[in-house]
Amino acid sequence: MDRKKKEVTIYDIAEKLNVSAATVSRALRNHPAVSAKTKKRINDLAESFGYQTNQFARNLRQQQTKTIGVIVPRLNSYFMATVISGIEHVANEAGYNLLISQSSELPDRENAIAKTMFNNRVDGVLVSLSYLTGSLQHFNRFSQKNIPVIFFDRTFETEIYTNIRINNLQAGYDATKHLLEKGCRRILHVSVSSTHSIYQERFKGYAKALQEFGIPLHMDYVHLGDLSLEAGIRAAQYALELPQRPDGIFVANDNCAAGCIIALKKAGIRIPEDIAIVGFNDDPVCRIVEPNLTTIHYPGYEMGKIAAHNLINQLSGSESLILTQTISLRSDLIVRQALN
Amino acid sequence: MDRKKKEVTIYDIAEKLNVSAATVSRALRNHPAVSAKTKKRINDLAESFGYQTNQFARNLRQQQTKTIGVIVPRLNSYFMATVISGIEHVANEAGYNLLISQSSELPDRENAIAKTMFNNRVDGVLVSLSYLTGSLQHFNRFSQKNIPVIFFDRTFETEIYTNIRINNLQAGYDATKHLLEKGCRRILHVSVSSTHSIYQERFKGYAKALQEFGIPLHMDYVHLGDLSLEAGIRAAQYALELPQRPDGIFVANDNCAAGCIIALKKAGIRIPEDIAIVGFNDDPVCRIVEPNLTTIHYPGYEMGKIAAHNLINQLSGSESLILTQTISLRSDLIVRQALN
DNA sequence: TTGTATGCGTTATCAT
């Protein structure tokens, strides 16, 4: 390894200044039990030496890494970028680093990432699950060592971890009710075949709204795909092939809704006059697609901040008992498709 | 720190098996100088103990982290997600971890991130710069310690680092020439006020195409913003206020181009009949906006793979000399707005 | 306020 030069250590500084390494160590961390004068001498020399603390030695000694692992299904959505910004904001302030990885919606990748992060001794983990993750057992390794794991957005029913999400039932209800109030009576619900309750909750909200309006629930009016833009195009085809064409569609994701709109318009359907559409997330695409998409605003940035806060609290808390809970954030309907 | 249980170490295994820690260490790493029999005994016990190597101790000892830092301006673009996927693909295969951070286009954040990564002793760094980064001196700390840094996409002219980019001049030329061939004669160029040559190169390509067609270059026909969707809307207003309304616009980013299209259509302009538009990147938004956007396809995934490959080669290379170079990837025009 | 001594868990060197 001839590439790396020798590092400057606290011993080098100590020797030069005729103090002990312990004092240097303390001074560098601004420990109160060091005189202002020595602190200054030490810090000045450290600066001029270009000294950098060796995090490994520190980690090894302190048994903690000041690193938080973040596992998300995909990095390429506006929503995720927003959540991560929120996480970064809080983590940086508290002096934590982030180790970010994407599972690409692959449960196996998710497992591999969890293992890697575990081996790298992250202090805690923030996770949004892939669609098809069927169990949480790959996170057992963390819980066994009392390493906190918090799930956000794509969560899974659990007793032992904290979940942070929005009230998906309410959101699904609001979205569907909006369509009903606009006069829609045959509402298609486009979602994903996922193991996560959040999609089931959105469906329940949909069902609840229908029920309130005395409209029977038909499973023909529930179409499952992968919520991609392409899936939206397929959903549109499905909608048009239905014996009774829908007059409203509630899509569980904006990009998918955009695909839907495009395909429907290509088929000569007028939006929202013939079919009104509501999406989910409040992605920038809502303002690009025409007509602009009515959607559920999802507080991604806040979710990220809250998730990080919560995790860091658990980390710094003296409590050995981790209190698990479900935190629910508010989400609101944003109306954009003017009808009538 | 009562949260953490005591870790299992190689000593625990050694003691139980009546061998030395050195042997355990070797066996765990599959070192040839350990008999198959002992290897098996050790690995079996390690498994049942739930042993995990302590990366810090290893890092401390080996003076390397097997971690690559990735600094990007923003995580919320399809393009970046694609590049990162490419990086991850290669890094994972080679056993490297990724430390990903976004500068949010803030040079100060970029500097802070670089510092943090440096302190965390990343083995190497992959960077796409923020718009306003004016110098590369915050990366000096890396070069001083012979830690390789590679820039991709948003690069800066440099003699000491490797740059990976597309041929922006050619791309700008292709985009503009396409408009010219479609009959446009007053072409507005919308870009960003950035310190990076990539935008200057695109501009040069634009200028070169104009020249070839014998059209004088007017700086009134170059509009600088921040390439956001909103900037696109502003650019559209600018275009409409020009004494001679443009009949073509070459925008250096798809999202911005989408904003442009939306605003122009709202003003009653027909696209591409009145004004034809070409974007840059081949973002999914190209297929959502109407009419679909003609653009430059940018090989993000390949760029990510090449960047990671190159870095890892430098890392594992026995060469102490790092050969800096500029790698140029091919990019192609994708025509979507059918005109005539 | 400062110093001494030790351990964190691993790996490399040198013996055996």
Next chain:
DNA sequence: ATGATAACGCATACAA
């Protein structure tokens, strides 16, 4: 093929 030992750089308990 295996073992003993030192070293990586830092932080802490304890002593002074």
